[in-house]
Amino acid sequence: MMELLTAEQLDKFTVQVAGLEHPRELIIDLLRSVQDNHGWVPDEGVALVAKILGLTPLEVEEVATFYDKIFRQPVGRYPIHICDSICCWSRGGDALATHLREHLGIDFGETTADGLFTLLPSCCLGACGRAPAIMVGQNTYGPLTTDDADRIVDALRQEAQG
Numbered sequence: 630m631m632e633l634l635t636a637e638q639l640d641k642f643t644v645q646v647a648g649l650e651h652p653r654e655l656i657i658d659l660l661r662s663v664q665d666n667h668g669w670v671p672d673e674g675v676a677l678v679a680k681i682l683g684l685t686p687l688e689v690e691e692v693a694t695f696y697d698k699i700f701r702q703p704v705g706r707y708p709i710h711i712c713d714s715i716c717c718w719s720r721g722g723d724a725l726a727t728h729l730r731e732h733l734g735i736d737f738g739e740t741t742a743d744g745l746f747t748l749l750p751s752c753c754l755g756a757c758g759r760a761p762a763i764m765v766g767q768n769t770y771g772p773l774t775t776d777d778a779d780r781i782v783d784a785l786r787q788e789a790q791g
Contacts, residue, residue: 633663633674642681652682656692660699669700697751705740707785710751710764712771717754720772722761726750728775729763732782745789746782 634642642659646652659681663674670693672686679686693699700708711717711726730736733746740747754769756762762771763778770781 632666633671633677634659634666638662638666639681646682653684653688655682656684656689657696657699660689660693660696664700668706669703697749703740704749705747706745706789707765708747708749709782710749710754711737712752712754712756712760712762712764713750714753714757714760716757717761717771720760721774725761725763725773725775725778729778729782732775732779745786 642655642662645655649655656678659678660670660674663670663678667674675686675689675693678684679689682689693701697710709729711729712722713726714722717725726737729748733741733748735741735746735748737748737750751764754762754764754771756764756769756771759769759771761773762769763773763781764770765781765785770777773781
């Protein structure tokens with residue numbers, strides 16, 4: 630099993646928490662660190678974050694399940710968020726989503742057999758001026774055509790193969 634947090638991260642967050650009046654400010658930072666190390670946030674990660682912050686696991690869980698970029702179950706190496714806001718949909722987002730589902734052979738919430746891609750809807754990526762848009766990891770792409778999306782997926786496949 631992958632490490633939830635490194636010793637350095639534990640030390641860093643412990644020092645930060647000690648200096649904050651409201652340690653809950655660090656929930657997302659801690660959850661992201663667990664996710665970056667582990668690929669997603671298991672129950673043990675929620676419990677660890679709660680312990681570090683002096684919160685209950687339920688208080689951390691409430692935040693973790695609110696944000697669609699925090700994964701509470703395993704996802705592919707490259708989660709692809711497809712914006713389904715009205716801006717993206719009105720500029721071809723529906724066709725882009727249909728194309729990606731067909732190209733990857735999966736539906737929303739599923740992961741490709743090779744474990745590389747998970748396709749996820751996102752209520753807004755904040756990229757309305759670049760609609761239609763997707764986010765892969767921390768990178769937002771748009772405006773996209775289906776050819777652009779194919780190039781991104783193919784480049785990530787090549788990256789994964791080394």
